[in-house]
Amino acid sequence: MNSSVRITFLGGLGEIGRNCAAIELEGRIVLLDCGQLFPYEHPGVDSILPDFQWLLDRHDDIEACIVSHSHEDHMGGLPHLFRHVSAPIYGSPFTVAMVKAKLESHEVKIPSLVSIEDNENYKIGPFECEFLPVTHSTPGGLMTVFRTPQGVILHSSDFKLDPSPVDGRLTDLSRVSEISEKEGIRLLLADSTNSESTGVSLSESEIGPVLENVFVENEGRRIIVGTFSSHIHRIQQIADAAVRTDRKLAILGPSMIRNVALARELGLLRISDGILLTEKELKSSKSDKVCIICTGSQAEPRAAISMMSTGSHPVVQIGPNDTVIFSSSPIPGNEASIFRIHNNLARLGAQIVHSGKLKIHTTGHGKAGELLALHEASDPELFIPVHGEYTHLLGHEEIALGRGMRQSKILRCVDGDSVCLDEDGLHLEKRVSDDYLMVDSRGVEVSKELLKERVSLSNEGFILVRVIVEEKKRRLLERPFAATLGWIEAEQADRCLNEIIEEIIRVLDGALLDGEFDKKELTRLVRRTMGKFVDLNTGRRPVLVPLVEIN
Numbered sequence: 001m002n003s004s005v006r007i008t009f010l011g012g013l014g015e016i017g018r019n020c021a022a023i024e025l026e027g028r029i030v031l032l033d034c035g036q037l038f039p040y041e042h043p044g045v046d047s048i049l050p051d052f053q054w055l056l057d058r059h060d061d062i063e064a065c066i067v068s069h070s071h072e073d074h075m076g077g078l079p080h081l082f083r084h085v086s087a088p089i090y091g092s093p094f095t096v097a098m099v100k101a102k103l104e105s106h107e108v109k110i111p112s113l114v115s116i117e118d119n120e121n122y123k124i125g126p127f128e129c130e131f132l133p134v135t136h137s138t139p140g141g142l143m144t145v146f147r148t149p150q151g152v153i154l155h156s157s158d159f160k161l162d163p164s165p166v167d168g169r170l171t172d173l174s175r176v177s178e179i180s181e182k183e184g185i186r187l188l189l190a191d192s193t194n195s196e197s198t199g200v201s202l203s204e205s206e207i208g209p210v211l212e213n214v215f216v217e218n219e220g221r222r223i224i225v226g227t228f229s230s231h232i233h234r235i236q237q238i239a240d241a242a243v244r245t246d247r248k249l250a251i252l253g254p255s256m257i258r259n260v261a262l263a264r265e266l267g268l269l270r271i272s273d274g275i276l277l278t279e280k281e282l283k284s285s286k287s288d289k290v291c292i293i294c295t296g297s298q299a300e301p302r303a304a305i306s307m308m309s310t311g312s313h314p315v316v317q318i319g320p321n322d323t324v325i326f327s328s329s330p331i332p333g334n335e336a337s338i339f340r341i342h343n344n345l346a347r348l349g350a351q352i353v354h355s356g357k358l359k360i361h362t363t364g365h366g367k368a369g370e371l372l373a374l375h376e377a378s379d380p381e382l383f384i385p386v387h388g389e390y391t392h393l394l395g396h397e398e399i400a401l402g403r404g405m406r407q408s409k410i411l412r413c414v415d416g417d418s419v420c421l422d423e424d425g426l427h428l429e430k431r432v433s434d435d436y437l438m439v440d441s442r443g444v445e446v447s448k449e450l451l452k453e454r455v456s457l458s459n460e461g462f463i464l465v466r467v468i469v470e471e472k473k474r475r476l477l478e479r480p481f482a483a484t485l486g487w488i489e490a491e492q493a494d495r496c497l498n499e500i501i502e503e504i505i506r507v508l509d510g511a512l513l514d515g516e517f518d519k520k521e522l523t524r525l526v527r528r529t530m531g532k533f534v535d536l537n538t539g540r541r542p543v544l545v546p547l548v549e550i551n
């Protein structure tokens with residue numbers, strides 16, 4: 001039996017999102033995360049996933065999926081994949097609860113779910129696995145130690161080294177050191193997101209007092225706080241600030257309501273029933289005694305804050321007595337939409353507090369100093385930077401080189417790379433698809449061709465021309481019909497369409513007299529005539545829709 005280990009990266013290397021890797025031994029695959037990426041310039045696309053075809057071709061070989069934590073870039077692809085695959089899913093109790101809720105909301109059959117406690121060991125397929133706690137911006141993150149015939153492989157998960165996390169659950173770096181000393185760590189795969197930021201990240205527990213201070217300074221006003229719905233420790237600190245400043249709490253937005261409920265059930269969030277307001281109670285409460293926690297800090301279009309900013313929220317109308325706190329920082333790509341929301345809220349009279357003004361947010365990803373500490377503790381023989389834009393991966397490589405690792409011990413990988421770990425070291429093997437899968441809000445796949453059409457339509461509009469040919473009489477049955485949307489201004493459009501029709505009549509009359517009745521050829525002629533006219537007269541490139549019928 002071949003004892004080499006193969007790792008195939010299906011996403012997350014060269015982008016923030018859709019993290020997904022397959023670790024393979026003896027023909028059995030353990031999937032490590034299955035995430036999604038949120039697109040921001042793809043009309044009608046809700047989610048970008050790894051190209052799962054390689055996995056689907058081998059779906060009988062999939063032993064399990066380990067979900068390192070409950071962020072969408074690590075578990076958002078599960079509903080799509082698990083429509084076609086069934087294998088146990090492993091994760092911490094919170095992660096597993098979030099996975100279950102996610103699969104249920106997509107009406108996907110729930111596979112066997114295995115809740116892992118910190119520092120537990122499991123045999124998963126051919127791998128002996130050990131799971132270590134990590135601190136991150138959602139509870140229950142787990143580092144995975146894979147014991148293989150090629151030595152220990154350590155996957156860091158998203159992590160930071162917070163000396164004072166809100167729940168006291170530290171990243172277990174001491175166990176990493178112990179494993180390194182006793183067994184040696186052959187290969188490290190580690191998060192690169194903040195490799196280009198120097199120093200160390202701010203502790204989560206430093207955010208609470210700053211938030212509380214904002215609450216104190218805004219006495220007499222209604223407070224609305226937007227944050228990530230999976231950031232349970234932030235929600236805890238917001239709730240604590242509310243309680244200490246004598247406010248009741250309203251939770252708005254379906255994902256926020258669901259995650260708060262899950263976290264309270266699991267004992268991860270301490271909010272007493274007495275301070276929680278229902279939507280109805282919120283309406284009748286004195287607004288200066290209220291704190292609303294909601295989603296939308298990333299300008300997600302259907303989230304509560306976005307709706308409030310356009311005056312379309314069913315319960316909350318923003319006015320001059322509101323302070324809106326953005327306890328988050330913009331995810332790259334969302335900046336413009338977030339600024340638009342800030343402006344809209346300000347126009348409605350609200351005061352805006354964001355992380356650019358005050359320390360009301362900290363990252364969940366370790367910065368260069370923390371990454372270096374992981375390298376020191378694990379002292380790996382080999383290293384592959386994972387999870388990050390391409391420059392983040394290079395930044396992480398610099399950190400490894402900086403502590404004396406040889407370049408030959410670092411493998412630079414991107415999406416689609418398959419690597420083999422054997423007695424001789426790490427080798428790039430064949431590549432699998434680095435393609436991606438786009439799906440809409442219902443989970444239906446959107447092809448690249450369809451997306452291209454949507455982009456063209458949204459940029460340039462379309463022109464439709466319908467022509468009916470009477471074959472027997474070798475002529476057009478009637479004057480062609482033409483219509484357009486989004487191409488040029490309406491007053492100009494009528495004249496242009498008329499001219500296009502005249503030109504098409506002229507061209508087709510000639511072709512029909514010459515005995516051309518092939519539908520494809522006539523369609524081509526109509527399209528060419530439309531294209532020529534459009535190009536010469538407007539220089540634009542609308543989508544052309546020629547329709548030819550032959551009677």
Ligand SMILES: [Zn+2]
Pocket residue numbers: 069071136158364
């Ligand atoms: Zn994460």
Ligand SMILES: [Zn+2]
Pocket residue numbers: 019071073074158387
């Ligand atoms: Zn992540």
